[in-house]
Amino acid sequence: MKYVDEFRDGxxxxxxxxxxxxxxxxxxxxxxxxxxxxxxxxxxxxGLPDLLPANVQLIHGPGCPVCVLPIARLDMAMALAKHPDxxxxxxxxxxxxxGSGRTSxxxxxxxxxxxxxxxxxxxxxxxxxxxxxRQVVFFAIGFETTTPPTxxxxxxxxxxxxxxxxxxxxxxxxxxxxxGILDTRESGEALKLDGFIGxxxxxxxxxxxxxxxxPQQYGTPVVIAGFEPLDVLQAILMxxxxxxxxxxxxxNEFTRAVTATGNEKARQITERVFEVRDQFEWRGLGFVPHSxxxxxxxxxxxxxxxxxxxxxxxxAERIQLVPKDxxxxxxxxxxxxxxxxxxxxxxxxxxxxxxxxxxxxxxxxGACAAYYQYGRVMES
Amino acid sequence: MARIDWNNGxxxxxxxxxxxxxxxxxxxxxxxxxxxxxxxxxxxxxxxxLTLPCSPDGARLVMATxxxxxxPLFFPGGDIGSLSVHGTxxxxxxxxxxPLYLSAAFVLEEGFPLADLKRxxxxxxxxxxxxxxxxxxxxxxxxxxxxxxxxFITTTGIGAVPPxxxxxxxxxxxxxxxxxxxxxxxxxxxxxxxxxxxxxESELQSDTQSLHGLVAEMLTHVDSIRCLRDPTRGGLANTxxxxxxxxxxxxxxxxxxxxxxxxxxxxxxFLGLDPLxxxxxxKLIAICAAADADKLLQVMRSHPFGxxxxxxxxxxxxxxxxxxxxxxxxxxxxxxxxxGEQLPRIC
Numbered sequence: 098m099k100y101v102d103e104f105r106d107g108x109x110x111x112x113x114x115x116x117x118x119x120x121x122x123x124x125x126x127x128x129x130x131x132x133x134x135x136x137x138x139x140x141x142x143x144g145l146p147d148l149l150p151a152n153v154q155l156i157h158g159p160g161c162p163v164c165v166l167p168i169a170r171l172d173m174a175m176a177l178a179k180h181p182d183x184x185x186x187x188x189x190x191x192x193x194x195x196g197s198g199r200t201s202x203x204x205x206x207x208x209x210x211x212x213x214x215x216x217x218x219x220x221x222x223x224x225x226x227x228x229x230x231r232q233v234v235f236f237a238i239g240f241e242t243t244t245p246p247t248x249x250x251x252x253x254x255x256x257x258x259x260x261x262x263x264x265x266x267x268x269x270x271x272x273x274x275x276x277g278i279l280d281t282r283e284s285g286e287a288l289k290l291d292g293f294i295g296x297x298x299x300x301x302x303x304x305x306x307x308x309x310x311x312p313q314q315y316g317t318p319v320v321i322a323g324f325e326p327l328d329v330l331q332a333i334l335m336x337x338x339x340x341x342x343x344x345x346x347x348x349n350e351f352t353r354a355v356t357a358t359g360n361e362k363a364r365q366i367t368e369r370v371f372e373v374r375d376q377f378e379w380r381g382l383g384f385v386p387h388s389x390x391x392x393x394x395x396x397x398x399x400x401x402x403x404x405x406x407x408x409x410x411x412x413a414e415r416i417q418l419v420p421k422d423x424x425x426x427x428x429x430x431x432x433x434x435x436x437x438x439x440x441x442x443x444x445x446x447x448x449x450x451x452x453x454x455x456x457x458x459x460x461x462x463g464a465c466a467a468y469y470q471y472g473r474v475m476e477s
Numbered sequence: 478m479a480r481i482d483w484n485n486g487x488x489x490x491x492x493x494x495x496x497x498x499x500x501x502x503x504x505x506x507x508x509x510x511x512x513x514x515x516x517x518x519x520x521x522x523x524x525x526x527l528t529l530p531c532s533p534d535g536a537r538l539v540m541a542t543x544x545x546x547x548x549p550l551f552f553p554g555g556d557i558g559s560l561s562v563h564g565t566x567x568x569x570x571x572x573x574x575x576p577l578y579l580s581a582a583f584v585l586e587e588g589f590p591l592a593d594l595k596r597x598x599x600x601x602x603x604x605x606x607x608x609x610x611x612x613x614x615x616x617x618x619x620x621x622x623x624x625x626x627x628x629f630i631t632t633t634g635i636g637a638v639p640p641x642x643x644x645x646x647x648x649x650x651x652x653x654x655x656x657x658x659x660x661x662x663x664x665x666x667x668x669x670x671x672x673x674x675x676x677x678e679s680e681l682q683s684d685t686q687s688l689h690g691l692v693a694e695m696l697t698h699v700d701s702i703r704c705l706r707d708p709t710r711g712g713l714a715n716t717x718x719x720x721x722x723x724x725x726x727x728x729x730x731x732x733x734x735x736x737x738x739x740x741x742x743x744x745x746x747f748l749g750l751d752p753l754x755x756x757x758x759x760k761l762i763a764i765c766a767a768a769d770a771d772k773l774l775q776v777m778r779s780h781p782f783g784x785x786x787x788x789x790x791x792x793x794x795x796x797x798x799x800x801x802x803x804x805x806x807x808x809x810x811x812x813x814x815x816x817g818e819q820l821p822r823i824c
Binding site: 101472 | 733739742743746749797799801803804805806807808809810811813816
């Protein structure tokens with residue numbers, strides 16, 4: 098496959114692995130966090146841990162969109178989906194995530210509610226036009242990558258005067274979460290973190306500039322890397338070299354797609370439609386200031402939180418009685434990189450991708466699911 | 478009795494009622510298209526002779542059944558009709574049997590166009606004729622509109638296993654080699670490409686085809702075949718996990734050796750799917766002794782349905798029964814059972 102196989106070349110991988118082994122100093126450890134689930138997935142899918150020396154350890158960060166969504170927001174989406182007028186649309190990954198009381202969007206769909214998987218938010222426009230007597234709600238999740246397409250349908254729905262489409266917005270911001278992680282390190286939590294493998298697709302939108310505070314404020318280097326396995330190895334080598342030299346800067350391994358300022362058009366439409374929330378809850382990180390987006394006042398009619406405020410209010414009163422997360426679930430610690438999937442008592446029994454108890458076991462980008470699906474063989 | 482309107486007519490409840498309308502549908506469509514001496518007996522079941530294509534001493538019968546619910550019903554390379562013939566013939570053949578007879582049961586939805594039904598039945602008849610396996614008995618039911626998805630077809634097949642052929646998913650042993658008969662994922666990606674919400678185009682065709690001819694060649698030339706299986710739903714990954722589990726062994730694959738067409742690889746890449754988990758309808762997996770692997774590969778490659786056959790890995794000892802793979806990249810990873818549905822990733 099042109100432009101893909103080149104970045105999965107086994108012989109180049111062996112050369113890079115040799116360079117990493119030569120660069121890594123035996124007297125120290127290198128704790129590197131890949132922020133993105135896309136990297137986590139690539140690392141396990143291509144068996145990268147096999148190619149790294151033991152003292153280069155990868156910490157799997159919180160950049161998995163469905164993993165970081167707090168149960169409270171998922172419960173709100175399910176409350177909307179249970180409304181007889183509403184068709185709730187979302188991305189496939191979201192459907193299996195367990196909410197309160199061991200339910201999920203898939204389970205409430207089986208109970209007869211109208212929940213649909215979409216590949217693109219644009220499908221919601223067509224659906225709203227096909228069902229003028231129903232209310233179509235797009236349950237929007239994800240980082241800066243999935244935000245512009247949501248903004249596009251909000252502007253489009255506004256232009257078309259669509260009265261039966263709205264968006265339940267849960268878009269979150271990557272740099273704010275990275276601040277959150279480094280702040281927990283500063284607060285003395287047992288997180289060893291020497292450098293970030295920076296996001297690929299997110300950075301194509303926001304550019305490399307927003308990462309500058311991490312070396313400057315926290316002395317933590319960032320190397321932005323593509324999602325292909327050679328990208329990841331190259332970024333690891335670049336981080337090791339920075340750490341060996343005592344440098345901390347933002348470097349860009351993914352120059353074929355990422356510039357300093359990113360995708361201006363995508364940023365502009367995001368800016369027109371959304372504004373930053375004062376704070377937002379992240380699973381694993383708690384409430385993080387200025388870490389998510391909400392729909393601007395100008396488009397309040399398209400904001401499901403406004404349009405269905407009464408439904409959500411009734412839900413809020415009811416939900417207090419329902420049991421929350423499984424107490425033994427270590428997703429919060431795993432999302433902060435403090436623990437590994439195997440450290441969780443629930444991992445593999447009873448929590449598996451077929452029966453996920455925590456969100457990290459749902460998406461193939463989640464650390465637990467990636468480790469379960471691809472990594473267990475390393476133990477034998 | 479009015480003539481059936483094959484151009485604009487629709488399936489009606491009366492076509493499943495047991496009365497004259499049903500009889501008319503059977504005699505004008507199924508009996509004409511499937512036409513064979515056993516079906517033409519016109520009884521409640523087919524009375525079949527006990528003559529086998531092999532010596533009856535030690536021969537055993539194989540019976541397999543498969544329900545087909547594919548959507549869309551028509552796709553490049555086939556349709557639900559040909560698929561329902563090939564699918565069951567292949568299930569019979571994977572047991573080492575020569576398929577002899579098929580049955581077919583139709584669940585039709587009220588309002589389904591009779592022209593489409595005719596197309597499907599003609600396609601089944603063609604597939605059965607090419608495979609030389611007659612459809613000897615059948616049944617038709619009609620359900621109310623909204624209670625079916627156009628047409629569901631269940632086919633059952635009977636075949637005979639000549640001695641000493643003895644295949645089972647529990648016979649794989651450490652050291653054995655694993656082969657596939659061709660490229661993985663063609664059928665599943667063809668179907669996905671037609672789903673309206675995806676809307677991408679390709680020249681790809683479903684690989685739906687009957688494999689009993691290929692199987693017969695393989696069994697004639699190689700004695701040490703332990704098991705055969707067709708990697709349909711769940712693809713190569715699930716089928717190998719089934720075999721590893723049944724035999725109590727592990728498996729080690731070489732990713733670079735697994736044939737995947739570039740168009741399938743590309744489609745899977747942008748949908749976030751893994752071709753190893755995508756369905757096939759005309760491919761098989763074979764496990765045989767290491768010493769015979771090259772010979773088996775040659776036999777498969779000389780058959781039109783096995784030209785792209787490949788040795789993709791070996792059976793290993795592993796009490797965990799893991800299927801693992803050395804990636805193209807040089808690292809190792811698990812190839813686990815499919816978890817839930819293959820859902821597209823978000824970003």
